[in-house]
Amino acid sequence: MPSSILVAHDGSSHAQSALKYALETFPDARIVLFHAIDPFETSPGEDRLSSLTEEWLQREREAAEELFEGALAELDVEPDTVDTDTAVGSPAQTIVAAVERTDADQIVVGSRGRGGVGESHVGSTAELVVKRASVPVTVVR
Amino acid sequence: MPTDHADAILVATDGSDASTAALERALAVAERTGAVVHLLAVADTAGSPMTFGVDDVEELELAKRRLVDGVVETIDDRDVDVSGVVRRGAPAREIVRYADETDVDAIVLGRTGRAGAAGAMLGSTADRVLRRTGIPVLVVPDAPEDGGS
Numbered sequence: 344m345p346s347s348i349l350v351a352h353d354g355s356s357h358a359q360s361a362l363k364y365a366l367e368t369f370p371d372a373r374i375v376l377f378h379a380i381d382p383f384e385t386s387p388g389e390d391r392l393s394s395l396t397e398e399w400l401q402r403e404r405e406a407a408e409e410l411f412e413g414a415l416a417e418l419d420v421e422p423d424t425v426d427t428d429t430a431v432g433s434p435a436q437t438i439v440a441a442v443e444r445t446d447a448d449q450i451v452v453g454s455r456g457r458g459g460v461g462e463s464h465v466g467s468t469a470e471l472v473v474k475r476a477s478v479p480v481t482v483v484r
Numbered sequence: 485m486p487t488d489h490a491d492a493i494l495v496a497t498d499g500s501d502a503s504t505a506a507l508e509r510a511l512a513v514a515e516r517t518g519a520v521v522h523l524l525a526v527a528d529t530a531g532s533p534m535t536f537g538v539d540d541v542e543e544l545e546l547a548k549r550r551l552v553d554g555v556v557e558t559i560d561d562r563d564v565d566v567s568g569v570v571r572r573g574a575p576a577r578e579i580v581r582y583a584d585e586t587d588v589d590a591i592v593l594g595r596t597g598r599a600g601a602a603g604a605m606l607g608s609t610a611d612r613v614l615r616r617t618g619i620p621v622l623v624v625p626d627a628p629e630d631g632g633s
Contacts, residue, residue, distance in 0.1 A: 364620055368513075454614070465614045473595065473610065479509055479624040481590075482614055 347373045349428075349447035351438045351472070354410050357453025361483040362414055365451040375426045375445045376414070378407040379434040404429060435471035442478055450476055454484045494522045494588040496579045496609070499551050502594025502626035507555065509624050510592040514564040519589070521566045524582055525552045530574035545572055576612030583619050592622040 350365045352358040365374060380403040382395055393399050407429045415422050428445055430437040434456070442450060455466035465482065473480045495510040497503040507523065514521050525548040529541055552568035559566060571578040583591050593610055610623050 465611075470611065470614070473614065473623045477625060479622055481620055481622045483620045484618045 346371075347375065347445070347447045348449045348451055349375045349377050349438070349442055349445055351377050351379070351434065351450065351452045351468075352410060352414055353378065353434065353453075353456045353468075354414075355453055355455065355457045357455050357466075357484065359414060359417065359453070361451045361453040361481075363418055364481070364483045366418060366420065369449075372449075373426065374424075375428055375441075375447055376411050377428045377430075377438060377441050377445070378410055379437040380404070380407065380429055380431045381434055382431060383433070400431070403431075434468045435475065438468070438472050439475045439477075442476060448478050450478060450480045452480065452482055454482050491517075492520045492522065492586060492588040494524060494579070494583050494586070494591045496524050496526070496575070496591070496593040496613075497551065497555060498525065498575070498594075500594055500596065500626065502596050502624060504594075505626055506592045506594045506622070506624040507559070509622060511559060511562055511564055513590075513592075515562065519564075521564055522569055522582070522586060522588060523552055523555060523566055524569045524571065524579060525549075526575040526578045527570060527572040528575050529572050530577075541572060545570055575609045576616065579609070579613050580616045583617060588619065590620045590622060591617065592624065595623050595625045 348365050348369055350362050352362060362376065365372075380400070383392065411427045412422060415425060426445070428441055430441055438450065438452070441447070450472060452469050452472055454469055456468055469482050473482065493510045493514055495507050497507060510521055513519060527541065527545040527548045529544070548570045552570055556566055556568045569582065571582060579591065579593070591613060593613065595610055596608060614621050614623070
């Protein structure tokens with residue numbers, strides 16, 4: 344059985360379903376809640392990339408903290424029962440890399456992230472993670 | 485409440501190493517949760533450029549039946565309720581259809597099937613299942629997860 348599960352969260356409802364699924368399905372596992380800080384993601388209302396300054400990174404890390412807190416609060420989970428982790432880079436790459444760093448033996452991801460287009464499509468991040476991960480991956484809708 | 489989450493698990497098998505790893509994962513979950521395991525093999529009548537004759541299909545289906553029965557036999561000693569099923573058609577479509585019909589809680593399958601690299605380039609069965617179902621899908625790589633360490 345998986346003893347340590349990496350749950351990737353980008354703030355989307357699919358990611359939230361993934362977190363809920365992981366908590367319910369593996370109640371005894373250690374959960375590592377992970378957020379990729381993607382330098383190539385533009386937020387709505389912003390038409391150009393952020394400059395990659397220390398301040399930017401600090402802001403992104405704080406935003407990730409808020410994301411984690413919000414996600415866990417919504418599911419009535421005590422924040423200190425879950426580990427968290429962030430990394431800078433493309434979501435798929437950083438998720439796959441985080442597996443080794445955090446010693447996870449399974450990944451749970453949402454089927455689509457925030458940037459998805461059609462409802463029926465699996466996001467490119469989920470597909471890439473499934474292709475590249477060295478551990479089993481559960482994709483949750 | 486959380487432990488009865490997975491009441492039924494569908495595992496697709498084609499005899500590949502990855503599907504064996506997928507089955508092992510599913511059994512581990514089932515042993516813990518008491519879930520029933522459906523082991524499904526699909527006689528792929530859609531994948532070949534040749535048209536199948538009736539005899540070929542029956543032979544293929546029989547081979548899949550033997551595969552499933554053989555696998556079920558090897559896990560006889562496990563404390564899990566496993567039923568073997570064979571369907572014919574396009575693998576991904578049949579997997580999704582069977583999952584809907586039987587109302588399983590999760591689908592478990594290997595990342596690369598016997599089609600190997602060529603299949604992966606064209607889009608594997610796993611990819612197609614992921615795109616077509618709303619049920620959680622667990623994709624298991626064939627490589628041992630602690631390989632190299």
